[in-house]
Amino acid sequence: MTKPVASCSSKDANKPRFLISDLCVYLESYLKTDQIREVYRAYIFSAEAHEGQSRLSGEPYIYHPLAVARILADMRIDHKCLMAAILHDVIEDTSVGKGQIAAAFDDEIAELVDGVSKLTQINFRSRAEAQAASFRKMLLAMTKDIRVILIKLADRLHNMRTLGVMRPAKCRRIARETFEIYVPIANRLGIYSIRIELEELGFAAYWPVRYQAIKAAVKTARGNRKEVLGNIERAIRGRLEQEGLVGEVGGREKNLYSIYRKMRDKKLSFHEVVDVYAFRIVVDRQDTCYRILGSMHNLYNPVPGRFKDYIAIPKANGYQSLHTVLFGPHGISIEIQIRTEDMHHLSESGIAAHWLYKSEENEDNLARAGASDWLKNLLELQKGAGDSIEFLEHVKFDLFPDEVYVFTPRGKIMVLAKGATVIDFAYAVHSDVGAHCVAARVDRRMVPLRTRLHSGQTVEVITSPSANPSAFWLSFVVTAKARSNIRGYLKNLRGQEAIDLGKRLLEKELGAYDLKLEQVAAEKMDILLQDFGLKSLDYLLEEIGLGNRMPLLVTRRLVDSETEMPKDLAGDIYSNAPPLAIKGTEGMVVKYPKCCRPIPGDEIVATFSPGKGIVVHRHECRNIGDFRKSDSWLDVQWEKEPAGDFTTEIKVEVGNKRGSLATIASAISEMGSNIENISMEERDGLTSTLHFVLTVDDRKHVANIMRRLRMLKVVMRIYRMDG
Structure with a gap:
């Protein structure tokens, strides 16, 4: 049988290998003895199933699933999820079937393993279709048991850690997929620790030269920052002692990808990003957060518009913290995050932070509630999607990192993707509200349905039972739920x-x-x-x-x-x-x-x-x-009496006189026609040709419009465009 050892990352290649015995010792900190024994039994089953298989690095394959289990163990996941993690590649890569896993363990573990496994028995027309179908299968399994995606995230994290043995082109493809799908999912579920590491590893694989350049620049800058960081930290600690407030103060390192992203998105130089000093203050109680915020604003002046209260209005993934930016000594900027210990734990591990699976306890857990809402949304997307590729497209639309917070007329907070419109809001309230939306008021003022919303606005939707979605809405909605329902x-x-x-x-x-x-x-x-x-x-x-x-x-x-x-x-x-x-x-x-x-x-x-x-x-x-x-x-x-609106195009030659276009447009409106489009071409400086696309009833209606326009002095010639 394969020797019971597990893989380490390429960066830890010189460290001792992680043994199954190490995992069992680690699990003693939070699992019962009989549960650890079951985890070991799953390891024996997986090692025998993968016997003779190797990874591209040449290591025995069992190293990978054991490393995935260790990542999950760090998040204190239950023993059945750990067993499924150790078994997660058995169905896909060996002759063992789902039924055999259910017989050896139970149906719950078999369902978890099957949920993570790719679809390999179906012939697809393209690689993209196969990947989309497997992703759809995994997400739908996740709606039944969210541990499926936790296993998949850990699996992707270990694969990213050991990416160095693959061809550069494949590294870039996997890194891009990680950025497009797995990083946003980790963010959506509030699993900060995995999200940050996936970003760093993806950055190194997709832009290796940029990664090395920023890494070297940060290393150089770090030496010059130590004294300034120390002075600011001492000033913060001193102010807390004066106020009689207790909090754990620490400098917060910006990861390399966040530095790169800020440089790219905000068009900033490296020094403009690095010269922002970041601190985190962790306290025992929520009310202490606000007291410390006040003391920090007395210590240094706050930057207007740079304060965010994610405690009162948490992010969709349950994240809570106070964020503020201050003018520090010598004009430098200081970013401060203030949160409780529970909030900090939640920000690191998200939905896995207070894991009590199938328990009625902890129902007010914000990460769990946010994940539950997202899973319900996924099921709605599944019903509206025609195929796997379309479903994947909808999910990508739904994984926006930036959010807008708006209010219903009754004061309920609705969290929407950045750039969301009134229609997106209507569908977020309920699918039927979106489908029958005809108008809206934002802060008590009537606005068009395509109006983009901003945080703090109050939105009221006006519906009509006879109204239905329009294909035009697809040109401006941004949320996956709205897009899926309209399609x-x-x-x-x-x-x-x-x-x-x-x-x-x-x-x-x-x-x-x-x-x-x-x-x-x-x-x-x-x-x-x-x-x-x-x-x-x-x-x-x-x-x-x-x-x-x-x-x-x-x-x-x-x-x-x-x-x-x-x-x-x-x-x-x-x-x-x-x-x-x-x-x-x-x-x-x-x-x-x-x-x-x-x-x-x-x-x-x-x-x-x-x-x-x-x-x-x-x-x-x-x-x-x-x-x-x-x-x-x-x-x-x-038919003898056709109905509906029809479009036709007329060409009008006019003299270049002030107000000519307004005169013609007014005459067309008088004749009961709507102008859909206008284009103009200047001929010789004295005359111009106007092209009008008009909505009309029939040929007689067009003839009446043209007869009316010929009566205008500015019109020199007019005719209808033919084929």
Whole structure:
């Protein structure tokens, strides 16, 4: 059997290896003897399963899972989570299955191990899709048991520690994935210690030259800072003694990545960042935090606008502390964090700080409450996402490090991503509130729905039962919940519109045979659906409506051989059924392209566009030449009373006179039309050409607008753009 030892990081390569016996001795500080015995049994099982396997460094594979368990042990995680950590690669990398783990241990441990394991039995089209699917599986397992992500974070941390044996390109890819996903998750769960180390290791792997340059500069600067740091620390301790306040004072080292990020994001020089002196004061009680804050503001003047009270309003991950920036001696800046011991412990380990799994105790734990809200949000994202890649995209949107704190009319605090809008707020309150939002008041003033919110504002949402989400909202919402819900609604809407259109198209073709859809034999329909691999008639109609299947060819398959084919269709691959009537209210499955912008009253034709539905063109449009009398051709016409808004483009040549544009815009508005877009090109200095994209009812409406504009003295020539 593999010798019971475990891997250390590359930077600790010269230190003695960490033994399973060391882990067991460490666990005696907080676990019972029988629980430690179970952890050892999991180690024996994992060592036997990984027998003969090695890491890229040449070390026996068992080193890695044991190191992962040690990282979790430092956070005082329960023994079952430690067992799952030691077993976490068994399903993925050996022949042992989930059932065998459940039989050897229990279902709880088997579920934890399975939650961390990647999907290896499914063939994916790309690496990105495989990674997204595995990530989705892990996050959904996390919603049932959050220990899954704790194991994964520890696994990623040890992999980052031992990244040096891999190719530079792979190091950069893994580092980038760490920055995009695992660092934000650690931050979201408030696990500061893991987040900081992942950032440092990722920085060294992704930007090695920048890392070494800043590391060397910090080492040089540190020697010059010792005396100043000592003087400030003595001044702080002296003031606390004068006030009779007790607190543990310590200098706080800025990590290299935070220095680099501040230099990059705020366009600061190295010395501007390093010359900020940081201190942390840890006290016993919450009220002492505020008393010490007052004494610090008496010692040095505070910098206006640089005070943050995360005790009264904690961060979404449960983080609590007072932050203030002071003008120190000689004009230097001093950052001070003031917190209690519990707050400090929580800031280091987040949700793992007060780990009481499946316990009703400690329900007011802010990290646990924040994580619970996030997990509920993940389940909502899962319901609205179409595939794994889209789900991963939503999660990335949701992992913003910066936050905005706003209030409901009743005074409840809502935490949103930085840049969040009124729509994001509405969806954060409830999915139904977001879906039916029509207007909003911010600090009692009416504002547009795309208004970006700022901390401290009070937001009131006005809803209407008849209102629905708009595709336009996707251009400005920033939270994953809002984006996912809007996309989900649009997908369902588009699906129903496609079914309705597909039914009309199929019935149009069946009409050429004097048949209706309900008259088609059920056996014939079942055979066709089976041949196409579709579950039901609705799926077939949706495929037709989206342009993925030609209704004429589907009709030929559905018509019985006994049914007499109309003579005008015999030997012809094209349909002679009556043209499809376009209502203008078909929604997203009927499109009117910009090349000719058809409107009611124009002679029109249409083509099928796979995945999009049908595209309607004006009969004279130059872009349809290649489609005439092809499989994708469709005869269409307007209904007698079409509805909806249509856009058209007119070109107006005007003299260069002051107020010309305002005069024309006013006349268009008088005629009941809305201007969607205006562009202008100057010709010879005396005249200009204006292009207007207008919302109109039909061809007659356009004619009336053009007739009105011709009456204006500034207009020299006007005509409608064609295809």
